[in-house]
Amino acid sequence: MTLSTLWFIVIGLLFSIFLFLEGFDFGVGMSTRFLARNDQERSAIMSSIGPHWDGNETWLVTAGGAMFASLPMWYASLFSGYYILFLLVLVGLILRGVSFEFHKHAESDTEKNIWMWTFFCGSLIAPFFLCMILLSMVQGIPIDAKGNATPSFFQVVNLLSIVGGVAGVLLSLVHGLNFIRLRLDGPLRDRARNLNKILYPILFLGEVVFALLVFFQTDFFTKRFASSLIITALIVLFSLLGYYGVLKNREGWSFIGSGLSLSMVIVLLFNGLFPRVMIATDPAHSILIKNAANSQYTLTIMTIVACILVPIVAIYFIWSYSLFTKRINPRENTVKY
Amino acid sequence: MLNVGLSIVSLARFQFAMTTVFHFFFVPFSIGMGFLVAVMETIYAVKKDKVYLDMAKFWGKIFLLSFAVGIVTGIIQEFQFGMNWSEYSRFMGDVFGAPLAIEALLAFFIESVFIGIWMFTWDRFRPGVHAFMIWMTSIGTMLSAIWILAANSFMQAPTGFKINNATGRIQLTDFGAVISNPQLWRAFPHVILAAFMTAGVVITGMSAWGLLRKKKNENHFFKTSLRFGLWASLIFAILSAGAGDLQTQQIITDQPMKFAATEGVYEDTKDPAPWTVVELIDAKNHKASGQVDVPGVLSILAYHKLSGSVKGMNTINKELHAKYDKKFGKDMNYYVPPKTLFWSFRVMTGFDALIMLTSIVGLVFSRKKKDTIESHKWMLVVLGICIWVPFIANSAGWFITEFGRYPWIVYGLFTIAQAVSPTSTVASLLFSNIVYFLLFTLLGGVMVVYSRRTLHHGPYYEEADSKQNVDPFAKEAFGK
Helix, strand or coil, X not given: CCHHHHHHHHHHHHHHHHXXXXXXXXXXXXXXXXXXXXXXXXXXXXXXXXXXXXXXXXXXXXXXHHXXXXXXXXXXXXXXXXXXXXXXXXXXXXXXXXXXXXXXXXXCHHHHHHHHHHHHHHHHHHHHHXXXXXXXXXXCECECCCCCECCCHHHHCCHHHHHHHHHHHHHXXXXXHHHHHHHECCHHHHHHHHHHHHHHHHHHHHHHHHHHHHHHHCCHHHHCXXXXXXXXXXXXXXXXXXXXXXXXXXXXXXXXXXXXXXXXXHHHHHHHHCCEEECECCHHHCEEHHHHCCCHHHHHHHHHHHHHHHHHHHHHHHHHHHHCCCXXXXXXXXXXX | CCCCCCCHHHHHXXXXXXXXXXXXXXXXXXXXXXXXXXXXXXXXXXXXXXXXXXXXXXXXXXXXXXXXXXXXXXXXXXXXXXHHCHHHHHXXXXXXXXXXXXXXXXXXXXXXXXXXXXXXXXXXXXXXXXXXXXXXXXXXXXXXXXXXXXXXXXXHCCCCEEECCCCCCEEECCHXXXXXXXXXXXXXXXXXXXXXXXXXXXXXXXXXXXXXXXXXXXXXXXXXXXXXXXXXXXHHHHHHXXXXXXXXXXXXXXXXXXXXXXXXXXXXXXXXXXXXEEEEEECCCCEEEEEEXXXXXXXXXXXXXXXXXXXXXXXXXXHHHHHHHHHHCCCCCCCCCHHHHHHHHHHHHHHHHHHHHHHHHHHHHCCCCCCHHHHCHHHHHHHHHHHHHHHHHHHHHHHHHHHCCCCEEECCCEEHHXXXXXXXXXXXXXXXHHHHHHHHHHHHXXXXXXXXXXXXXXXXXXXXXXXXXXXXCCHHHHHC
């Protein structure tokens, strides 16, 4: 395996971790409207990710940085080609990012409401547009010989990309509710479970539609039938595991199930892309990993750096989670926002 | 219809300037604030003087506000290279990506994880252990500055690379040279010390406003904070000026045009070179008039001795044409925007001197055992207004750094016009510019309002607040 392929996998891994972690952040943000019934509950929900959201988002920043550092032709082509959608993702991330701190300083109910709504909207639009970008990209778009991508409106906004966006949002919401079941106490914990009892059947329907559309709209199943089928099955299986956890009230299983479902979506897309990074309508212009990659020298340095730093990051990252295990109860003094 | 004023390059440049300046409003402040709060908490951990705990908590709130805005505007920066400057990303990917990725892995994770721990564990750790969390955050912010400046320094003075003949792109050949770039190790101290100064000035200014409210129970708090801030402002204003002087020496070698423009020198100077305090610049005809000169000082600034002439922009322009015409053609304009650089430099250095002056006066007035500063209201008002000074000086410094590289995005190798995304359209850029402008206005406005509110409440607000609300069972929880 070449270093550039290794970095393609690393980027995929970083995006999977990002979706696993930030997925529940997004879902938690959405739960402020779909689950909470009053301001106190909303604050409690926000508190559950207070210490973690920034670290979770750093996985996205790292994935973007790794893309720039290892496969810059991909980074340049993707980010400039999906200009408006990336702008909307940014708006979402900015709005939800400042909501935490601003909500703390808000005094009147109106003010608190504003930052709760920006938290909600940001958490909704960021995953939606991010998934839309990914699902539009894998269908193949016009790319010129220099690698400039110019997707038309309907290549960006079409059935698969919208279904992908909605599925991403729904899966994040389910994942967020599973996280709330783990981290909160009191009525919210039970209500989150009850809501997921309703949401999971809808999610399964969504996943089937999603799988069918991927089958017809992309070349994943013609290029790599077996692996695509297995990974698609895994997405559904992990969702089933989550549903099992909901029915049997096993919160840990639910959380791991929904998280891995999200990660598997990235695995499906990266598996289908390989050995390309951007799929052009004219196959000759598709950008391949080997053409998108940096020099061997830079990749070697990056590999050494990553081998040293990633384990260290993982250790204190996990340790930081272990510090906050006490369940938050909206009625007790454990609410920080 | 939309031609001269709204070209894609100028819109993309405007956007980069706007997002960078806005981001750089909060970044130096956050870096400095994180460091000073860490110092406060350490003093508390060592001396067990409660006022330093109150200070760490209170100024920590301001730090968190600015940190939040700094992070979200930072993500824009990372995405922007791909979105607006895709040709740049392709050209520079081999060099630029590595520092950026290392910045994320090494710095962003430390700061984001430890700030999360720090803000929620005030009552869980011993003071020393809790101070460790803010130190980690602070170190994270500083590491982040090193790596992004490593990338920027390469753009100012490329080193450790070759041009790949097959692709025409930059190829990294010596990573060690990129991180030992002399530009980097002169820019970094200047930026970091200016950041510490920024936070010092803000703490001073806000404490001055706090003292003006004349609340008895807050007097000790704000007085201690004021003197803490004044010392920080003074020390770091002096140090950052010294670091800036060292950086100037490097710029004379690497980018003579930038230096000549900051001093408004068109024709080669006499020997020893006089320093121009002010002058009228005629950028179109490449000449200046009405100079107010101080003899010999420019030689001292440039070479640290009383002799030596400084090359003028007209000479440097000819040299650059001789050097680069083969590659970039005869029509290039190598003059950097002279007025912007000349005045930015005067604003930056003048404001730095102003901070030194107000800090010294403030320290004299607030000596222990003398309560003279409270009776000199004007002094407090001046210190309060000075809050804005370092922000303007920081922006001016960035203007010099970035505009002074014109017409290149990577000095001597790649022009700004070559760097822009070919897929960008005027419409999409105009749209994103408007979106960013509205967002920044909102974030900046809210940030100022909430900082003022925090100050208005004072350091003992929440303690009073939590004593009133002993009943955790608020009505709403039972309502439905």
